[in-house]
Amino acid sequence: MSFTSRRVREEKKPSELRRAAAFALPLIRGAAQYYKHFEHAKAEDEVKVKRERTLKRTVTILLSALLVLLLLIGTLKVLVRLKTVALGMVSMAGVALPSDENGLTNILLLGEGDNNHEGVDLTDTIMIASLDPKKTKSAVLLSIPRDTYVLSTEKMGKDRINSLYRNYKNSLVRKGAETSEASAESLQQLTKEVGALIGLPIHGAVKVNFSGFEQAIDSMGGIDIEVPEDIVDTQYPGPNYTYETFQIAKGMQHMDGATALKYARSRHSTSDFSRSGRQQQIISAAAAKMKEGGLIKNAGKLTELLSIISKNVESTFGTRELLGLADMGKSIDTKKIVSIQLNDQNGLYGSIIQQGGFLYSPPRDQFDGAAVLLPVSSPEFPVTWKQIQKLSSLLFVKREIFIHPSTVSVLNGGGKEGLARKLGGELYRYGFNVSDTRNYGPKGSPVFETSFIAMNPGLLGDTPEMEARREQATLTANLLSVILKLKVGQTPTADPFSEDGADIVIVLGEDFQYTVLQELL
Numbered sequence: 001m002s003f004t005s006r007r008v009r010e011e012k013k014p015s016e017l018r019r020a021a022a023f024a025l026p027l028i029r030g031a032a033q034y035y036k037h038f039e040h041a042k043a044e045d046e047v048k049v050k051r052e053r054t055l056k057r058t059v060t061i062l063l064s065a066l067l068v069l070l071l072l073i074g075t076l077k078v079l080v081r082l083k084t085v086a087l088g089m090v091s092m093a094g095v096a097l098p099s100d101e102n103g104l105t106n107i108l109l110l111g112e113g114d115n116n117h118e119g120v121d122l123t124d125t126i127m128i129a130s131l132d133p134k135k136t137k138s139a140v141l142l143s144i145p146r147d148t149y150v151l152s153t154e155k156m157g158k159d160r161i162n163s164l165y166r167n168y169k170n171s172l173v174r175k176g177a178e179t180s181e182a183s184a185e186s187l188q189q190l191t192k193e194v195g196a197l198i199g200l201p202i203h204g205a206v207k208v209n210f211s212g213f214e215q216a217i218d219s220m221g222g223i224d225i226e227v228p229e230d231i232v233d234t235q236y237p238g239p240n241y242t243y244e245t246f247q248i249a250k251g252m253q254h255m256d257g258a259t260a261l262k263y264a265r266s267r268h269s270t271s272d273f274s275r276s277g278r279q280q281q282i283i284s285a286a287a288a289k290m291k292e293g294g295l296i297k298n299a300g301k302l303t304e305l306l307s308i309i310s311k312n313v314e315s316t317f318g319t320r321e322l323l324g325l326a327d328m329g330k331s332i333d334t335k336k337i338v339s340i341q342l343n344d345q346n347g348l349y350g351s352i353i354q355q356g357g358f359l360y361s362p363p364r365d366q367f368d369g370a371a372v373l374l375p376v377s378s379p380e381f382p383v384t385w386k387q388i389q390k391l392s393s394l395l396f397v398k399r400e401i402f403i404h405p406s407t408v409s410v411l412n413g414g415g416k417e418g419l420a421r422k423l424g425g426e427l428y429r430y431g432f433n434v435s436d437t438r439n440y441g442p443k444g445s446p447v448f449e450t451s452f453i454a455m456n457p458g459l460l461g462d463t464p465e466m467e468a469r470r471e472q473a474t475l476t477a478n479l480l481s482v483i484l485k486l487k488v489g490q491t492p493t494a495d496p497f498s499e500d501g502a503d504i505v506i507v508l509g510e511d512f513q514y515t516v517l518q519e520l521l
Helices: 016-063 066-071 077-089 161-174 179-198 210-219 257-265 275-292 299-310 319-331 386-397 419-429 464-484
Strands: 105-112 125-132 138-143 204-209 223-227 231-237 243-248 251-255 313-315 337-341 407-412 433-439 452-455 504-508
Touching: 105 179, 105 210, 125 179, 138 386, 161 179, 179 204, 179 313, 179 386, 204 210, 210 257, 210 299, 223 257, 223 275, 231 257, 243 257, 251 257, 257 275, 337 386, 407 419, 419 433, 419 504, 452 464, 464 504
Parallel strands: 105 204, 138 337, 407 433, 407 504
Antiparallel strands: 105 125, 125 138, 204 313, 223 251, 231 243, 452 504
């Protein structure tokens, strides 16, 4: 077989394109090497960012037990207990948190609803925690009910206090801000506004949502609570703005996260203010479960809690500040926790008086039919936060008086009828431990021209307990002396102390003129 061959195409000389490619190839290789180096550097940066994120998440474990505190009303006990475990998980040193002129660091603690709950972004738990890690090693907690109405703010308008964060955040988003940016700015602004309302500089805020609470309780395996009375709440918020019935029987109950949250939040079967007692129970139960259940030493469980909390906590504090907060928490003596909740048991018009009773319910028609709370004011108009600010100043700055409070009796020894009850109620509202108000003695008892304050002569003895009680009574008597402008003296007999054994008596003589504590403070 024969065959022939032929040239398929003519050979061509190198084109201009090839010559250009040959010239550019070294440049391209150099660029590729640079890009490779750039990508490596970028990867290193991403690793650094990832490490920082991991560190921040790890730091949140320092606040894992504080989670319940942020959502509910409570104490710093669990934070203190977790502190020793958490510190082993990070190596970064904390920085000192800012403090005011009295050495106090004040933090706004918020609990909010999320997409899984009614009222997204409503901060239904609002509490100021004031920490004194040096002088008294104590914490003072002041809670503000969510229905408290704020008539004026710097930037956040007027509304219920639990709506301010949500409304401001939404307004910023409508103006073009990213959701995360709007949330951070709203948290900062709310911190500033609440500080202005109560007359206290607040140095930062921590906010947690309800989903984090539920998941954390479930991660612990639930908690055991002694329910003091049957609860039947037919108006507990359900999905899609409906109501559902929450019911739980008196006695020891094991609760998962959802049940514990309902137990804490339910308000229609009891008063809004009685919830704080149930919330305190949850905190104690969570602390006990973490410690006694061995969870505090379970690395896997702590990691699980870490993951839950890192997704549900937002704070104005940075990483190092959170570590500083943990260090501060370690310094707090858990036996020195003072807690007060603002409420509407103000004693006006013959109503019951409770500590923190500085709110009242105005007529609904003034607020489009809504039930809200306003601060009690003196004079009645304009409405101001002056009395709450006085309470705040007294409670936070003079906290040693309230840590282990002395008992006080107010006795009418010549003053106008009803003065003892009136002054006693006022002192009790401001947090003093008033045990009784009555006449100085039976008919025929001496009448005093001059009012005075006296300490129980029975506060004698050399035991540490008696010394502590005597020292506390002395501090309290001296403070009352300054506030009421009365001298500390002695009663003619020990009879005034024999009835209730009070540490201190205030005897109101013929010269006593009643003045509201707002003016005296």
